[in-house]
Amino acid sequence: MSLSKNNLIDLIAVEIERFHGITIPDYTEEEKIIYPLSKSFSGIYKKELYVYFLSGKAFNYQVHYFIFNFKIF
Numbered sequence: 001m002s003l004s005k006n007n008l009i010d011l012i013a014v015e016i017e018r019f020h021g022i023t024i025p026d027y028t029e030e031e032k033i034i035y036p037l038s039k040s041f042s043g044i045y046k047k048e049l050y051v052y053f054l055s056g057k058a059f060n061y062q063v064h065y066f067i068f069n070f071k072i073f
Contacts, residue, residue, distance in 0.1 A: 009057045016061055020049055027056040037063065044068060 013024040022035050030053055037047040046066040051058050065073040 009059055012061065013058050016049070016051065016058065022049065024051060024058045028053055029056065 016022055016024055020035075020037060032053065033051050035049040035051065037049050039046050044067060046069075048064050048066070050062045050064060052060040052062075063073075064071050
């Protein structure tokens with residue numbers, strides 16, 4: 001089965017929506033959008049989703065974990 005580049009980019013947006021419950025915009029001028037996923041212990045611990053865009057479409061994402069605003073993953 002062959003996937004075109006556009007189908008792959010659409011799959012990334014669907015994956016983010018299914019796994020994290022966040023709807024990604026179809027087109028944006030931003031290069032990166034940060035979505036908070038969880039926060040606990042009065043802000044000591046945070047989990048954020050970084051979505052990277054190329055030509056207005058989501059092409060990559062990463063989940064980052066922070067303790068005391070220092071990235072641990």
